[in-house]
Structures are given as structure tokens and as C-alpha cells.
Amino acid sequence: MKLTIGKDDVRAIQAKYGGPNAVAGYVEEAKLFNIPLPKYYVMVLDDEKLTLVQMNMSFKEVAVDTVPLSEVTRVKVSGALVKKIVLETNDKTYKLNLKPLALGLGDIQKDLLARIEDLA
Known part of the structure; x- marks a missing residue:
């Protein structure tokens, strides 16, 4: 069983679901208590859409949720070390950390965070 996700895994998902200007990173479902365990995602953000690829504990793809950026009504980023991202669409709210x-993912995480902050 795979215990961590690496840059190669994130980049493979980015190539599969993103366009030429896409950025991707690792996010988790925001929960007050981690019981049961939070859902793990790779977020792919390009010029037209936001794609959340849900991963299982072995970091295999479980589900894919795609949201056009035109449907995103509000983006809020807060937090010091762990950034809490709240994405509101017309019919759903996504709360992610x-x-x-993150060790080994720092540069791609910062690229994703910068792109999300540009949406806000």
C-alpha cells in the first residue's frame, strides 16, 4: 500500500485531467475531527474548470468531480500553516485544507495556492 503521494502522481493526474495551463496539488476534506478519516483529493485547476479527483488510502482514483469556473460564486482562503479553502458554487460548497x-510537494502546492488566491 502506498503511504504518500508524490509529485509524479500529482503531475500524472494533472496531465490526465488538466489543460495546458493547469496546476495541480494535494488537498484534504476540511473536518473538525479526523474521525472518520477525511477524503483525499488531487485538485486540478486550469483556465476553464476545477477538477477534484478523490483518492482512496492507496492513492488510487475513486471519483472525479468537475466544476466549471463560471459556476464558482465565492472563493475564500484562510489560515496560517494549513490553508482552508471554501469554494461555493450554485449548488454545493467545498471545504478543503x-x-x-507539505514535504516533497511544496512548490506545486504553492503554485496551486497562488492560482486559487487569484480566483478570490
């Missing part, structure tokens, strides 16, 4: 200092 992004760790910009």
Missing part, C-alpha cells in the same frame, strides 16, 4: 509546506 491545503498544506503549502
